[in-house]
Amino acid sequence: MKRLRTDQLKKGMVLGESIIDASGVVELLSKGTALTDRHIELLSNMSYESIVILEDHDELVKTVDLDVNKLNSEARKNGEAFDIEKLLKDLEEVDGHVYEPTERSAVNRNMEIHVLTGEGNIPIDVRHEKTLESTKEVFKKLQDTGDLDLDQIRENVEDILPDMIRNNDVLMRLNQLKASDDYTFQHSLRVSILAAMVGKWLGYSHEELVELGEAGLLYDIGKMNIPDYLLKKETHILPEEFELLKKHAQLGYSILLKTKGVTTNIKYAALHHHERMDGSGYPLRLREGQIHDFAKIIMVCDVFDAMITDRPYKKGVSPLLAADYLSWSSGKLFDPEVVYVFTKKLSEYYTGKNVRLTTGDVGKIVFVDQNYPTRPIVQVGEKFVDLIKNRSIHVEELM
Known part of the structure; x- marks a missing residue:
């Protein structure tokens, strides 16, 4: 393998490593992808300085094994350590799961949405801060006791949902949210908001919007069982570390499976949100109709927000460039109906900006x-x- 600058890339070259966004977990292009002119243009516009390319296609079949001791050594370099025994136990539980075929969500389309009143006099940033802190408390309790307070998660969604539904200019709403040092929590809340908006545009009922909003808050819950140093890491993520990060979808499903009251839709949203329409995603390499409807919405919102959000070590791209990536990947990576509705509705509010x-x-x-x-x-x-x-x-x- 060799590392090339983006201005050295040529059509037909094959990626030797997956292209990961600034959050370190969203896979924009998979290892083994043959580059097109469009790929190269997008990578250049997204400010990637260099890319790993295969010199010998036999390198593509090499697999990366999870070496927990190596991960612990890397954690110590970053001034932290983690509970190896707990991680091994969690991974053993994940490997023991037998995943049933997807039960498709029975969504009622084109229903008239009657979304509640809410407290309209509370500014969105105040409501956001309250919801963010409440969600953090729920997740901390989960870490401390192993119990997930699903009632509080639902209350948080119902608290913030009315404001989102009233205003279609979702970019303006997202820009009004206060920045937070807790990227994982902030990102989940933003994805929850985006997913609820997409559900509204697709004609979901109020009950389905609440459930979709809950899925948006909980889809990344498996990261709670990923060593903290890795979620905070700002330097290059090792292949072994990325293999562990990819386990968070299964870890999340495992947590939700043990939580009373969590619906099948929410469990599958967590398990499938990194799957892709062409089978290039993870963890189960599912394709098109095998992927749950909620996950098809959340994966689009997840990628979009990860791309536009500034991180300490990488500036986010513009919403138009992120939407351009989604449009170009529509049908191949992402559900075309979800992408079409998402990009079309966003574009209605570009004029005048x-x-x-x-x-x-x-x-x-x-x-x-x-x-x-x-x-x-x-x-x-x-x-x-x-x-x-x-x-x-x-x-x-x-x-």
């Missing part, structure tokens, strides 16, 4: 062609920049 282009110019979006929702026309001073015609220019920041 100020943006910075990759040229450095600052302007305003004045028109969005619904056939190309991520390539708007931007007015910069007296001139108009049509991003459909100027494919080399992208929206770098939505201001």
Whole structure:
């Protein structure tokens, strides 16, 4: 294998390592992917400096084994340690599971949504902070006692859901949320909000929206059983570490399986949210109809938020570039109906937004062609920049 700069990449080269987003757990492109011109353009626009490429295709069949002692040694380098015996016990439990075929969620589409009143006078950032702290307390109790307070999770979703449903400009709502040092909790809450919005756009009933919101808060719960140092790690993640990170979907399913009252829909959302339509995901390498409907929504929201969120060691990309990645991957990695609804509804609120282009110019979006929702026309001073015609220019920041 060799590491190349993105400007050295050529069509047909094969990835030697998966392309992982800044959160360290969302797989954007799988190991073994043959690069296309579009891949290379996206990687360049997402500021990846270098990529590992296979020199010999036989290298692709090499597997990475989980070496817990090596992981513990890496943890100590980062000034931490973890309970090896507990981790081994958790992994043994996961390996012992027999996963039944997916029970598809029976979603009632196109129902009229009557979503409640809520306390409209409470600012969204105050409500968000309250929900975030409450969710953190629930997760801490889970770590301390092994008990998950599902009633509190449901209450948290019902508390914040009305504000989300009233306002379709979800990007504005997300921008109003206060930043938090607890990325895992913050990210889960944002995914819960996004998933509920997508469910609304797809015509889910109120009860289904609440359940989907719960799934959004709980889908990453398996990370509670991943060594803390790994979730905080800012340097390059080792292949062995990524193999452990990928176990979080199964670890989450295991936790939810033991929690009374958790629905099948929520369990499958946790287990399947890293599966992909073409079978390239993990942990079960499922395809299309084998993947649960809730997971198809959450995987899109998970990737989108992970891509747009700033981290200490990597700046997030613009929502338009993240949506562009989703659109390009539609049908291959992500459910086309979910991606279409998600990107179309987002684009309805781009018009009038100020943006910075990759040229450095600052302007305003004045028109969005619904056939190309991520390539708007931007007015910069007296001139108009049509991003459909100027494919080399992208929206770098939505201001």
